[in-house]
Amino acid sequence: MSNSHLFLKSGFPRAPLANGIGRYVCQLQRITLKYCKNNGSSKGMREFLENDLVDFSRANPGTVVYVKPRRHRTAVMSAEYLNGEKQWINCRNMTREEIGKWVELLRTQAGAAGEVRLRKLWHTDIPSIQGAWTPFTHQHPSANTVNLPSEELSRLQVKDKTATERLLELYRAQKASSGEKSDS
Template identity: 45%
Template sequence: MTKNLIPQDFLKNVLQNGVGRYVCQLQRITFRFCKSHGASRHMRDFIENHLLGFSQKNPGVAVYLQPRRHRAPSIVAEYLNGYREVLFLSDKQPSEICKWTEHLRTRSGVQIVKMINNIHTETPSTQGIWHPFMFTDTEWAVTKFPNKKLSSVLKTGKTATDIILDEQTEALTEGVKHCQINNK
């Protein structure tokens, strides 16, 4: 049941990002906090001590502060592709809030999903993937190489080349006999 609830998609990347110049995919980040609620004390400390440095390092990201009365602190990140992510940070230390802020800044904005393989089959094999040594003799695993027996060429019978050469020699000998009979 849970397999159907997890979104699945093929691996994607933001096109052309890094060709020419890098474009930060984080468009806007909003810090929501309460001025008096106890769970927001670390968020208020982060805002007082670390937020100015973050906004100076990232001038392309719009930073908003949204005081909300009697609510748990959260961060809302909005990306260029329209994806929006909300993180609730009750009782997180300022260092943890810094790490989450940096994580949101460096994300591409593509939703995290279970990756789908490019290969699809209706009947998956229970034997495993084929490899060149699948049907070889098991004595090769314990044999010391080089080995005369295993190094010799296996002659299984006439090859197609041998058959064609034999037919040509027969045709030539018949042609020579035919010419000799006509010359007499």
């Protein structure tokens, strides 16, 4: 077993800034698309810029899009998120559709670092000081010393009438007051 997980960032799984509670805020702050105007490996990026970039920009007005031509370099896209994280993707020899899928993936991510060691699978901002609830939380302490199976604990302990019994009584009373004969 390796200990490489010890060098990862550690944290709790949580939505950034309680995102989605109330309203959704896209976490992608800016995306930079870098390409070469005449290099063959940037062909897919050039096609994406010509055909799909304007639609993406109109659909996502909260995201700033930078287009940066560079000579004799491969196509690259870099994304910056509201929490300060940055992601970089090499787009060498990618098609227009592949670049569109990567841009959509970057748009929908929360910007968390790629690999995070989770300390727990759940997290709460306000932990309870009473402890975790169990089925035995509100049981009488005498139930701890009873030998099981027990006739005493197996019986249905109903002090009041059930809701069904109360509804049947109300129904019968209503029928009797209206002069009809009860069917039970």
